[in-house]
Amino acid sequence: MTDKNPFSRRQFLAATSGVMGAAKLYGQGAAGEATPAAKLALQGGPKAVQGGLPQLVRWGQPERERMNALIDQTNLFYWKGPQTTLLIDRFRQTCPLEHVMTCSSGTAALHIAVAAAGIEPGDEVITSPISDIGTVIGVIYQQAVPVFADLGRNTYNLDPEDVARRITPKTKAIIAVHLAGNPCDMHALKTLADQHNLVLIEDCAQAWGAKFRDKPIGTVGHIGCFSLQAAKHVTSGEGGVVASNDPRFGPLLQRFGDKGMDRLAKGGLFEVFATNYRMSEPQAGFAAAQLTRVEGIAEKRSRLGNLLNDKIASTPGIEPHQVHPDDRSTYWFLMFRVRPESFKCERAEFVKALVAEGVPASAGYIPVPLYGNPVFQKHGFFAGRWPLKEQGLTTMDYAQVACPEAEAILKTGVRVTIHEGMGEAYVLSLATAVRKVATHYAH
Ligand SMILES: Cc1ncc(COP(=O)(O)O)c(C=O)c1O
Structure with missing residues (x-):
């Protein structure tokens, strides 16, 4: 078969x-x-x-070998580290993208992607309401606005027609979540992105090894984001990878995961502002072994x-x-x-x-669509407040958002x-x- x-x-x-x-x-x-x-x-x-x-036996000799190699290292920092280099190499065998940044989580990978994509305060990013909240954390931290579109009845992925309906002059990106490892309709989403000059980010956190047609997941959009969290197909306990072939975004991934520091540039001055999302060498070693699987x-x-x-x-x-x-x-x-x-x-x-x-088996997936959570309903993202809304940079009201198919999916889904x-x-x-x-x- x-x-x-x-x-x-x-x-x-x-x-x-x-x-x-x-x-x-x-x-x-x-x-x-x-x-x-x-x-x-x-x-x-x-x-x-x-x-x-x-x-399920998830690790063994390959992981032990990497851990043994680590003991002989004198430095566990990621930059040019042997484990990180190996991880990047192996990642490229799974997902052939030129610019690769290892990072501390899938959430971090997505935040780096949104920052590298140049999403500005008040910009809108269309995505799925059935996902881990990590899909939108970076959007909100960059002071942008997640806009939730409805889903396919049985794919549980973004419905391109509903995405099209929600595009406004403020829309700057789409985050396509390949829920449960099932590829989104990337042809339709890429066409929309091209027509409206949007950045297409792929959330591949649950989709290691998946393929859209014959293309490795993460390679159709502009930026691909992966999670190595403990429950994912492959793991380093926590971790993530963000990667791109696009010359506009790829070279920025490293600095947006590394406190804004461009390690290839001389002088040590910060041109951009970012947090520390670095992955350590032990995590990279474990992940590199896992990628062989x-x-x-x-x-x-x-x-x-x-x-x-x-x-x-x-x-x-x-x-x-x-x-x-x-x-x-x-x-x-x-x-x-x-x-x-x-x-x-x-x-x-x-x-x-x-x-x-x-x-x-269990009933459904997440209890409510992301917009149904109290923090969205109350717009309470920053100490109970949302400066973006208070300053009139968005009129988004999550209490008014409805994605009927997504809501029905969560009420009628049976997960195995x-x-x-x-x-x-x-x-x-x-x-x-x-x-x-x-x-x-x-x-
Ligand atoms: C679809 C999706 N996106 C993003 C994330 C965030 O990944 P992490 O937990 O590594 O931050 C997850 C993790 O559960 C996920 O399932």
């Missing part, structure tokens, strides 16, 4: 228009398997998934996620996680949606039943863990469990 998404173009288009599933026979799995009619584990029946969540992790997650998606795709009431057939999603998680009108139970009970069957320690048989049993629970609660 290849890691290409097995959904056909027809299925992809059908999912886009929301008709897939309804047209299929009740009680049939994607490959025509009969839907199991066994008693739910929640009611004392047999579990569909045998054994616990497979163990990216392709294997990406290939396996892609294959397993596609398999689960395929096997639940035609279950009535279930809308699978939509991945373009020519893209590679690396499934930081898989999230399907349940159609509330198709089931006799609430989502909470559906998830409870899945968990009882042995599925590593996918990881590279799982086998195909285990994933097939997850699909069986989903069909079993869906059949049980079907109207």
